[in-house]
Amino acid sequence: MEFTTIKGFRDILPDETPYWQKVEQSAREVFKTFGFNEIRTPILEYTELFARTIGTDTDIVSKEMYTLTDSKGRGLTLRPEATASVARALIQNRLYQQGGVQKLFCIGPMFRHERPQKGRFRQFHQINAELFGDRGPKSDAEIIYLAVSLLDAFELRNLTLHLNSIGCPKCRPGFRQKLKEYLVDRSESLCADCKRRAETNPLRVFDCKVEGCKAIVQEAPVISEHLCEECRDHFSLLREYIQYIKMEVVLDPRLVRGLDYYTRTTFEIQTEQLGAQNAVVGGGRYDGLVEQIGGPDLPGIGFAIGMERVMALLMERQGRKAARPDLFVAALGSQAEKMSFTWAQELRKRGFWIEQEYAPKSLKAQMKRADRLGCKRALIVGEREIETGMAIIRDMETKEQKEVPLDNILEALVSKIMGENAYNAR
RNA sequence: GUGGGUGUAGCUCAAUAGGUAGAGCACUGGGUUGUGGCCCCAGCGGUCGUGGGUUCAAAUCCCAUCACUCACCCCA
Secondary structure: OOOOOOOOOOOOOOOOHHHHHHHHHHHHHHHHHHOOEEOOOOOEEEHHHHHHHHOOOOHHHHHOOOEEEOOOOOEEEEOOOOHHHHHHHHHHOOHHHHOOOEEEEEEEEEEOOOOOEOOEOOEEEEEEEEEEOOOOOHHHHHHHHHHHHHHHHOOOOOOEEEEEEOOOOOOHHHHHHHHHHHHHHOHHHOOHHHHHHHHHOHHHHHHOOOHHHHHHHHHOOOHHHOOOHHHHHHHHHHHHHOOOOOOEEEEOOOOOOOOOOOEEEEEEEEOOOOOOOOEEEEEEEOOOHHHHOOOOOOOEEEEEEEHHHHHHHHHHOOOOOOOOOOEEEEEOOHHHHHHHHHHHHHHHHOOOOEEEOOOOOOHHHHHHHHHHHOOOEEEEEOHHHHHHOEEEEEEOOOOOEEEEEOOOHHHHHHHHHHHHHHHHOO
16 A cells, blocks of 8 residues: 555544544533633644643653744644643733633644554544633632533543642642652662652652552652642642542542643543553643743643543444435436436435435346435336336335325425424434 | 564455465345345455565565554553
8 A cells, every 4th residue: 555644643434423523512512511612723833832831851742742843943843732732822812811711622633753552643632621710729620520521421431530639839849859769768679660760750650550669659658648738728629629520539649640730630530441541531730831931820720631532432332323314316217317316406405315326227226225325215216207207205114115296206205204204203 | 762463355354284365244247127135146356564585386484674453651
């Protein structure tokens, strides 16, 4: 094959697109009830925007970005996530001057140059929600309820909310230092990766799956016991707000997210059914982000839903009823083909789904096609019918055939289709 | 970047100790000169991922390479 998709990129084929349409549609409905408005930002931004917000030490920025250089030598990058772009748009367009909180969502593709595997692609799609202008914790709870409501609208089940607070610039450095000392003291028992992490990014050791490291982490200092007073109050109030959530909630002190801009609340919604890539939603608070890229001191919180992961969960369930064409138009002979072609267009103007064969084929072949397409009924018209002035309409399930006069055939067909639909209540 | 698995027809998969490929589904036509689903018959369809090597002979053995896939890492 000469041309294929790029590794980690894929075609979304017609057997899958109905799921995407359903998810996007119900997402828009839920967003409306929470007062979130859609924003669409470019997928290409100046590289510096992502470097400064996500953090130069993160995997995303250090090795996963699709970056190119423009004719003036400036670095451009395909967005690896949406929050930085939305924050940039908020500042550039002065949206915050409208007062109150800004609630925005966006849906679209993201790009990360990672090794693809189940549930992970180089081009993938996210549904993003961002709330700017409130320090919480009520807005934290609202954002989490929004995420839960979206997944509920998608009819996903068996999900678990994982929740943590990773502190703020006031209390995190102290905890980080304490953890680092603890880990370095025990570095003999850590795996090679974690020895390195203990120095560079000690919080990441919490994520390690090596047994020896897990044991050490069990006894390690926990962030929730080292939060400053403000962070502790924030977190406990949030937990009060979300106690009625209809989903298993796990307080997970090991939940450390990979983007530098997070403060206080972090959360993930996970499933057991997707293999290693178990996070369907990831999010958190980012109170310093807007200021960091030259905007006002505006707090924010948001999340991203991985659409491919949602689709994978939806497609595991089957039993979706395929839509069926209203009528197959079967014609025999050139005169009948031309006449019935026009009827097909007229019926479509009235909103009906009409199928027909394009090349001249035997009636048998046309009936077979009608059957394969799942058509509810077929119109049969040939030279014989043109002579007698009566066409045939056949019910494909009961095999019952009736004659319909050619002189007001459209009305006859419409009432036939409508009549049956009234009973079928499609 | 690191490891494992898999590459044969449009799809799902066979092929015995090396002897130059087969089935089901799908598609086309016929049995039914103008009537679908079931059945029967026939047909269409493959540079056996690619390149090289061993051999009289390679889908099969060896080497390389590419692709897909799962996992590590990290994340949606």
